[in-house]
Amino acid sequence: xxxxxxxxxxxxxxxxxxxxxxxxSRGGYAPLERLLKEKQPTDVIELVKASGLxxxxxxxxxxxxxxxxxPKDHPGPIYLCINADESEPGTFNNRILMEDDPHQVIExxxxxxFATRATTAYLYLRYEYPQCWDRLQGxxxxxxxxxxxxxNIQGSGFSLDLYLHxxxxxxxxxxxxxxxxxxxxxxAWPRIKPPFPAIEGxxxxxxxxxxxxxxxxxxxxxxRGVDWFRSIGxxxxxxxxxxxxxxxxKLYCLSGHVERPGCYEAPLGITARQLIDGHGGxxxxxxxxxxxxxxGISMGLLTEAELDTPLDFxxxxxxxxxxxxxxxxxxxxxxxxxxxxxxxxxxxxxxxSCGQCTPCREGTAWSLRMLxxxxxxKGRLKDLELLAEIGNTMGMMPGSTxxxxxxxxxxxxxxxxxxxxxEFEDYIKRxxxxxxxxxxxxxxxxxxxxx
Amino acid sequence: xxxxxxxxxxxxxARIEALAPRYPNRRALTLPAxxxxxxxxxxxxxxxxxxxxxxxxxxxxxxxxxxxxxxFFPQDKPSGETRxxxxxxVSCALRGGEEILDHICHAAGIEPYGTTADGALTVExxxxxxxxxxxxxxxxxxxLHKNLTKESAETFVRDARARAGKSS
Numbered sequence: 001x002x003x004x005x006x007x008x009x010x011x012x013x014x015x016x017x018x019x020x021x022x023x024x025s026r027g028g029y030a031p032l033e034r035l036l037k038e039k040q041p042t043d044v045i046e047l048v049k050a051s052g053l054x055x056x057x058x059x060x061x062x063x064x065x066x067x068x069x070x071p072k073d074h075p076g077p078i079y080l081c082i083n084a085d086e087s088e089p090g091t092f093n094n095r096i097l098m099e100d101d102p103h104q105v106i107e108x109x110x111x112x113x114f115a116t117r118a119t120t121a122y123l124y125l126r127y128e129y130p131q132c133w134d135r136l137q138g139x140x141x142x143x144x145x146x147x148x149x150x151x152n153i154q155g156s157g158f159s160l161d162l163y164l165h166x167x168x169x170x171x172x173x174x175x176x177x178x179x180x181x182x183x184x185x186x187x188a189w190p191r192i193k194p195p196f197p198a199i200e201g202x203x204x205x206x207x208x209x210x211x212x213x214x215x216x217x218x219x220x221x222x223x224r225g226v227d228w229f230r231s232i233g234x235x236x237x238x239x240x241x242x243x244x245x246x247x248x249x250k251l252y253c254l255s256g257h258v259e260r261p262g263c264y265e266a267p268l269g270i271t272a273r274q275l276i277d278g279h280g281g282x283x284x285x286x287x288x289x290x291x292x293x294x295x296g297i298s299m300g301l302l303t304e305a306e307l308d309t310p311l312d313f314x315x316x317x318x319x320x321x322x323x324x325x326x327x328x329x330x331x332x333x334x335x336x337x338x339x340x341x342x343x344x345x346x347x348x349x350x351x352x353s354c355g356q357c358t359p360c361r362e363g364t365a366w367s368l369r370m371l372x373x374x375x376x377x378k379g380r381l382k383d384l385e386l387l388a389e390i391g392n393t394m395g396m397m398p399g400s401t402x403x404x405x406x407x408x409x410x411x412x413x414x415x416x417x418x419x420x421x422x423e424f425e426d427y428i429k430r431x432x433x434x435x436x437x438x439x440x441x442x443x444x445x446x447x448x449x450x451x
Numbered sequence: 452x453x454x455x456x457x458x459x460x461x462x463x464x465a466r467i468e469a470l471a472p473r474y475p476n477r478r479a480l481t482l483p484a485x486x487x488x489x490x491x492x493x494x495x496x497x498x499x500x501x502x503x504x505x506x507x508x509x510x511x512x513x514x515x516x517x518x519x520x521x522x523f524f525p526q527d528k529p530s531g532e533t534r535x536x537x538x539x540x541v542s543c544a545l546r547g548g549e550e551i552l553d554h555i556c557h558a559a560g561i562e563p564y565g566t567t568a569d570g571a572l573t574v575e576x577x578x579x580x581x582x583x584x585x586x587x588x589x590x591x592x593x594x595l596h597k598n599l600t601k602e603s604a605e606t607f608v609r610d611a612r613a614r615a616g617k618s619s
Contacts, residue, residue, distance in 0.1 A: 086581050168521035176592065185507075263584060330583070348578055
């Protein structure tokens with residue numbers, strides 16, 4: 001494995017990296033100034049399309065293509081929303097970009113606003129990132145003072161206002177239409193699509209929602225070019241005309257039971273094992289991995305035997321995971337009970353389900369109650385069938401919910417029951433020796449039905 | 452009836468109004484306004500919801516609907532002077548986050564979501580704080596506490612109580 005020189009993270013650890021002076025000294029904003037002077041918005045769209053950049057927020061949708069869904073010759077306003085509601089368990093790459101190199105993000109935002117003809121951009125930042133707030137606000141103030149934001153940027157005739165908007169600790173605001181509703185001052189209930197945000201989004205105007213790391217990638221594509229970007233990662237599969245490939249560098253967040261947790265930049269397609277052993281210093285305490293989350297808890301689980309799976313957009317799906325997600329890799333060592341893991345996952349989703357769609361609201365709540373019962377020594381083998389049923393019926397793919405975050409709640413359940421069924425069965429038989437085989441319905445608790 | 456004391460001070464209203472030009476309608480000011488009230492009072496009583504609604508030209512129910520969705524703004528009584536969120540999501544839980552939460556609550560003599568009797572500290576479980584590289588972690592006010600141990604957790608509780616009443 002050749003050593004890869006970090007690009008998106010090149011400023012991490014550099015003193016004063018969050019300042020305009022530092023970013024300028026690294027060549028920052030020069031590409032923006034050149035493009036504003038020489039190019040048209042459509043040229044920037046073509047540049048990003050040609051690069052093959054796919055959104056880094058989790059869904060992996062091609063960024064340039066997303067921009068082309070905006071109506072042509074719209075009288076405006078068109079809005080750009082930057083999704084910094086990073087809340088997927090295990091994920092912190094955007095936090096690092098915003099804290100250590102906010103100007104790289106802002107340059108990407110200005111370029112993307114120019115491309116989409118947006119004149120107002122809102123950066124929706126989760127409440128839990130106060131340091132990011134301060135760094136971003138400082139950087140925005142510097143950018144306004146330097147004529148990089150505001151009216152008639154660098155004499156180009158292009159104007160952009162960029163505002164920070166603070167969330168209030170709700171996971172669902174990371175779903176793009178949930179984010180839009182939240183920005184509008186409402187409960188963050190995702191919208192039924194279509195209409196897609198590109199047609200009718202924020203304040204019912206055409207809107208693009210992009211992730212922070214995607215913005216940083218746009219800045220680097222403008223600086224280093226399409227060929228550079230396409231020289232990194234995994235090319236599209238020639239046998240699959242619908243595969244857009246996995247180009248460019250990616251930030252991988254490594255946490256859990258590794259020796260050196262951290263955010264590491266690598267070409268898309270690095271395997272989980274290379275990441276854990278090469279960057280993370282291996283599973284901690286000399287232990288073995290039992291399971292590894294490939295891209296945030298929503299994506300499900302890789303078994304030890306599946307660790308050579310490449311972490312590109314197509315890789316995790318080939319072994320039954322939901323996808324690459326946020327590329328947050330969480331290592332679970334051999335001493336952890338998979339029952340405890342799934343309980344943690346179900347508790348998260350029961351807490352964070354927005355409550356709009358019944359299958360998700362009830363499915364996440366009941367799966368948590370079942371896991372609590374199993375952990376209390378009252379599990380039955382039949383519970384595994386019920387859990388699997390929840391996993392198979394809750395989500396956009398089975399068609400029962402409005403947003404895809406329900407699929408993310410379902411996937412850990414599905415993967416855990418399928419890939420670790422033996423461990424669940426052993427646990428249930430061991431902890432409930434007299435009742436594990438019972439298949440009668442569990443009587444309702446007396447407190448239920450009080451009203 | 453005596454004159455009703457207004458909750459929203461002119462300063463708070465001015466801070467909210469200052470943000471108005473950023474948005475094409477006033478409903479979008481809901482979350483920023485609730486944050487401003489919560490920063491000042493450490494809670495958002497229902498009377499403040501009514502006043503925010505008046506300021507924004509909304510029905511109180513619209514503001515209350517948004518507020519209640521997030522489960523973030525306390526309404527019955529103010530949070531402690533320090534509000535701490537201890538992460539219990541997967542990366543922190545794998546490194547002892549739940550034990551740290553128990554330990555902090557025990558050291559403070561409260562249950563999760565509780566506030567100490569002196570009003571110094573509120574402790575709440577949090578879902579992923581996005582600082583998994585420093586697990587187990589906790590956000591207290593604006594400060595991220597990294598790689599918590601039982602010892603550093605106890606020190607945190609002691610410091611929070613010693614600080615109480617001195618900052619304002």
